Amino acid sequence: MTKEEMIKEIERLKKEKNAIILAHYYQNGEIQDIADYLGDSYNLSVIAKNSDAKIIVFCGVLFMGETAKILSPEKKVLMPHKYxxxxxxxxxxxKALKKYKEENPDRVIISYVNTYADVKALSDCTVTSSNALKILEHYKDKKILYCPDKNLGNYASKEYGYDIDLWDGCCQIHDRLTVDDVKKAKSEHPNALFCVHPEAPYELTQMADYAGSTKGIIEYCTKSDKDEFIIGTEMGILHELEKRNPNKKFYLLSKGLLCKSMKLISLEDVYKCLLNEEYEVTIDKDTMDKARVALDKMLELSK
Ligand code: SF4
Structure with missing residues (x-):
């Protein structure tokens, strides 16, 4: 089957099965192009929840498919790769979070959406990079554990002085960005504005013209009247940035900004996923119900 034939088949199967395809901004360009909706993990899950489709094909990593399933338990959520x-x-x-909670019963547990369902089920509220600061402000008089991203937690703690205990976790690709990477990129592109995801180390957010979520970076660059930008997040974002801004230039801060998991999904995987209706995301009901409480709290507090 040629690429064009495969895309036609995907379209046909979508109609026949009442399915929609959701793709994260970090997916390969060809997957972004066939998606019905493109977005960050949480926005896509809300779209899944509000859609009339019976089947959701989620092109992203496992925790994203899980989040969609938790918010839409009645729908069939499929992922083109099993794990x-x-x-x-x-x-x-x-297990580790349960132990922490027993040892620190006075801390509110705020977990990043980049966690699996059983961790969300032990959390008081979840956050995304777009709403983390707003939600943390709500808990500003409490003692907080922010998990698992130490960089985003550190950013909130340093910027606002909240009492935040940090889990020792991070996104490998954002965490390895350095001040020297920024200095080098700025010297090569002196007129460019610098945008970075807050999963990067705190020092980098202090050098940025804009620090925020993937969606936030896309909106910032699109609205800006400047035409050159250094981008400090996963390279998949360039596809949408360049599509929306054909006359602007975008320079990736580092070649290392590649999430291998996100790049494993091919058109053929999506086609087979729809054809065979696999791989279905399944979570036990008790875990799902508890995890939904933390996600619903986030929805309530982000209004
Ligand atoms: S970019 Fe980082 S946080 Fe996002 S899915 Fe990949 S490893 Fe996880």
Missing amino acids: LPCYMANLINA
């Missing part, structure tokens, strides 16, 4: 890990989500597990 695509997120490095950061793998740095915390329910």
